Amino acid sequence: xxxxxxxxxxxxxxxxxxxxxxxxxxxxxxxxxxxxxxxxxxxxxxxxxxxxxxxxxxxxxxxxxxxxxxxxxxxxxxxxxxxxxxxxxxxxxxxxxxxxxxxxxxxxxxxxxxxxxxxxxxxxxxxxxxxxxxxxxxxxxxxxxxxxxxxxxxxxxxxxxxxxxxxxxxxxxxxxxxxxxxxxxxxxxxxxxxxxxxxxxxxxxxxxxxxxxxxxxxxxxxxxxxxxxxxxxxxxxxxxxxxxxxxxxxxxxxxxxxxxxxxxxxxxxxxxxxxxxxxxxxxxxxxxxxxxxxxxxxxxxxxxxxxxxxxxxxxxxxxxxxxxxxxxxxxxxxxxxxxxxxxxxxxxxxxxxxxxxxxxxxxxxxxx
Numbered sequence: 001x002x003x004x005x006x007x008x009x010x011x012x013x014x015x016x017x018x019x020x021x022x023x024x025x026x027x028x029x030x031x032x033x034x035x036x037x038x039x040x041x042x043x044x045x046x047x048x049x050x051x052x053x054x055x056x057x058x059x060x061x062x063x064x065x066x067x068x069x070x071x072x073x074x075x076x077x078x079x080x081x082x083x084x085x086x087x088x089x090x091x092x093x094x095x096x097x098x099x100x101x102x103x104x105x106x107x108x109x110x111x112x113x114x115x116x117x118x119x120x121x122x123x124x125x126x127x128x129x130x131x132x133x134x135x136x137x138x139x140x141x142x143x144x145x146x147x148x149x150x151x152x153x154x155x156x157x158x159x160x161x162x163x164x165x166x167x168x169x170x171x172x173x174x175x176x177x178x179x180x181x182x183x184x185x186x187x188x189x190x191x192x193x194x195x196x197x198x199x200x201x202x203x204x205x206x207x208x209x210x211x212x213x214x215x216x217x218x219x220x221x222x223x224x225x226x227x228x229x230x231x232x233x234x235x236x237x238x239x240x241x242x243x244x245x246x247x248x249x250x251x252x253x254x255x256x257x258x259x260x261x262x263x264x265x266x267x268x269x270x271x272x273x274x275x276x277x278x279x280x281x282x283x284x285x286x287x288x289x290x291x292x293x294x295x296x297x298x299x300x301x302x303x304x305x306x307x308x309x310x311x312x313x314x315x316x317x318x319x320x321x322x323x324x325x326x327x328x329x330x331x332x333x334x335x336x337x338x339x340x341x342x343x344x345x346x347x348x349x350x351x352x353x354x355x356x357x358x359x360x361x362x363x364x365x366x367x368x
Contacts, residue, residue: 002176005307006153010168013140020165022134023157026076027113030182031106033061033073037101041092051096054089075134079121095273108170114158117254122155129155133243137241142169147173184268186240186323186361188353189297191288195258196353198361203258207252209291215242251293259300269301270364272321273314313364321356321363 005046015023040060041052061081064070094100121132121138127146128137150171158166186198194205209216219240226233262269274294299312305312315321323332327348335342335352343349 002174003307004172004174006170007173007175008156008168008170009144009350011140011143013138013165013167015138015165016136019134019136019138022076023115023165024113025028026080027159028108028113029073029076029081030084030115031108031111031113033064033081034069034088035105036064037061037085037088038105041088051092051365054063054085056087057088058082060167075133077115077117078120079117079132080115083116083118094288099285106155112158112160114156117155117157119153121130122152124152129169131155131157138167146171153337160245161237163238163241164245175307178264180309181265181267182269183263183266184360184365185266186270186357186364187262188357189272189292189294190353191292193353194292195297196357198354198357200217200351202353206250206252206254207288207291208247209287212243212247216240216247219243251291252296255293255297255300259297259304262301263304263308268311268313268364269305270313270315270361271298271301272319272360273317274298275317283319313367315360315363319360319361319363322352324355324359325350326355326358326362 031035037057037060041057044052058149061073065073087105091100091103095102117131123130127142129140129152130137130215146169150173152169152171156168158168158172179210182282186200188196190196191205193202195203197203219236223236223240228234261326301312304310320331323335323345324330325332325344325348328344328346330346332342332344340352341350342352
């Protein structure tokens, strides 16, 4: 049956110089408030052994605004500042629940520049968006329509390292499940073939990073030669960032198309429970594994399967999918990576990846 989900729609927009200045000021204030609150909570935790609540940090923010040194915090919308404190509270909750590491300070250069506005800080009227303390509506490029009648609950404005501005609009949407299908597929993730299906199909890895590796290396060398703090260094940094952004965009687009296809065509999708963090420790394969983005592939499959009424099964990472004969079940003693085809004593000749995908499917169906 249809389900109500929260879904974010992301669009590019082009701010006026005045809007860009206001947003950059807001980003800086958000970062300052987050870091100052984190510093205070860390001091209380390490020196006094007590936990500071969101209510206490919110009250502290009010006091900071009254001091001459931080009076400029009153110049931006208060909502993004409060949201920064809520995000810090969530980070500490995850830390104490042992789901994440201790929160870290936000860096001007490395952290994502963003500000989150809730309903009290923006106005949505006839498909036009106005933010608090900002003149005029945002010049958004509506690359796809929002669901009919959708009312945004949260708006997040961000600027990436390449200088591009984005607005992410969170709405509640009713998603109907896809028509049932009897198809099932096992997926073996790889490097040469990004995904090998139990049907025998191999989906070639586009290797987006490798395609631009020479251009990226040239831009990085040019950046290294520029004097720190100079205008030319900033231009060179932007060039590097744009190449990275192009690689990321192409990779994400490809993964979206692949995962949508797998979910649409199959009622059950079975994958391996890979530990990508451990696998990138292999320096010979780390770059290729990162470029393949297996973790992002799985994440997309998970939420799309949940949305559209499909089943996603992850088999144990230690399951010997490559060494097991999918025809008779005989387990081979060893299967080096350079062996791409092999013959079982039962006479069956296997393509290594296709055989693995078939074993993954069989294992996943027994786990259900």
